[in-house]
Amino acid sequence: MAKKLACLTAPFICLDGMNERGVSIAVLTLDSEPVNQDTGKQKIFTTLAIRLVLDRAATTQEAVELLDSYDMFATSGRDYHFFVTDAGGDSRVIEYDPEQEGRPLRWTSMQAITNFYGCYAYMVQPNQRNGIYGHGKERYDAIMEVLAMRDPDGDIPADTAWKALQAAAQDPSPNDVTSNTQWSLVYDDTDLTAQIVIRRKWGDVIHYDLNTNEIDG
Template sequence: VLTLDSKPCDQDTQRPVINTSLAIRLVLDRAATTQEAVDLLSAYDMHAMAGRDYHFFINDAAGDARVVEWDPRDPDRAFKAAPVRQVTNFYACYGDEVLPNQKNGELGHGKERAVAIADVLDAHVGAQDEAVAWKALRAAAQEPNPEDITSNTQWSVVFDNTEPAAAITLRRHWGNVDAFAL
């Protein structure tokens, strides 16, 4: 889940309502694949929490990776699911309009960080493992900026897509990684 610069989504299309935290729980509990997650989330009206807007990066063991977001330019905030390898704090559905190293209004920012991730992934085609994932996360990490709520890399996680396991570090402490398995 990543914070966006747009107004918080508050759909009202008469579908059941879900919020940001419940969307994560729904996907974890009921979706075995990215497609199942997309199908589940598309059946709900989204109500973003905490006065912020969000989108979700979802991938599965088969390598199906998509970003799920609600179109900020559509008055009904239409649901979108775009195939991606990486995403940061901008709308992937408008990725061609987002410029690096600047704010892009409601479309977001951070394209330079997505490009940094892509560069790492492109340099390691065929050998993408946990070490490459950490290298990509380091390339995209941000130092805190008190003027921008989304500027601080609070945590970085490498998930195992075939086992219920993950490794996490907080606040860019790359030498202090905790591994978890369920």
């Protein structure tokens, strides 16, 4: 029964994903107080918001509009933001402004993000905690250094994406068992495929094709 229940709930507690229209989304933790909007809209919680985007959004802009039509409630006692991309290359960080009353939704066009507010990136220094604004700027800088070596007008090749993920990966910490890279994925929003690595085992890649719903590796 426990296994059956896990299978039934799994689609509603995903932490990232890609849909058949080429929209991909991931959630990352932040250091601010958990958002709990109260504007009178219907409430939605963190993982259900991911399900909403995957089920209904065809573009990043649609994802923004969908999330902005709900009041966000951050679950598990943590605060979060979302990184969304689409097949057209529109990449944005969607956040809930920690400095504004009511925590309104804000989005920022960015090619990458880690555990800091993209809308307040100028407030964040690498290799330290930055209060409510977050941390992990050094990992973001490592990603952007890799991406700077490619053609700025072209797509990001899978091998470049993997180099960026490896550059930003975190080893396990004895003080925080969850503060390490537990899985890494490269989504191809045009081919609708994914490459997956578990716990930094970079040579052991699982391949998934959304078109055929087949796993290889």
